[in-house]
Amino acid sequence: MKVDEIQPWWFLVEPLEGKSISHYLGRFRRANELSPTQLGKISSLGAITSRWEKFRFNPPPNQEQLEALAKVVAIDVDRLAQMLPPKGVGMKLSPIRLCAVCYVENPCHRMEWQFKQTDKCSKHKLRLLSECPNCKARFQIPALWIDGWCSRCFLSFAEMVKSQKAV
Ligand SMILES: [Zn+2]
Ligand SMILES: [Zn+2]
Structure with missing residues (x-):
């Protein structure tokens, strides 16, 4: 087996109901001591994951990107998609809001x-x-x-x- 075929094993982070992708990715990165750049590299998504952490979904995430990320975080694409806004729903990038x-x-x-x-x-x-x-x-x-x-x-x-x- 070639070295690059070995899948590294990451600490997995269980998503919470209703949780945003930004909060989830931050938790996943900290559990694995990854910078935004490193997560971009591992998932082959480059700067896209950092954009998602800032709720920048323009252009909208596509299936291929979600599959690439799902492979790294080891959760279903469907589960990942639930952390994104539904189609046609506009995002407010700032201010970040809290209940x-x-x-x-x-x-x-x-x-x-x-x-x-x-x-x-x-x-x-x-x-x-x-x-x-x-x-x-x-x-x-x-x-x-x-x-x-x-x-x-x-x-x-x-x-x-x-x-x-x-x-
Ligand atoms: Zn304060
Ligand atoms: Zn509330």
Whole structure:
């Protein structure tokens, strides 16, 4: 067997229901100590995975790209596709939004928060936060969410719950 035929074994990361691809790829990279560039190399997708981490889906991900990534992260293409926006749904690239109540229940960034049409958490009927209520810093892209706190003042997402207003 030639060396390049040996499939490396990666630490696998189980996707959470409703989780966005950005948050998922960040977790996968950290579990495997990969930079965005390295993930691009391994999957042969180049800069595409970094674009997805920033919710840049223009042009939309195609089947071939999803299969290439699915091979690396070892989850079904279908499961991967569920972390992408449905066809025809526009994305809001910034600000990154958060329902802190959702995050406490299930620590991930939910894809639907970045849909253009979304203006609230449909589950909790709360306005989404688009900045830290304490220091007003914008949230980082979810791929960089590690500890679930504001990257500037370290206010935890859990503490932000009391700043969320009902719709
Ligand atoms: Zn919520
Ligand atoms: Zn802050």
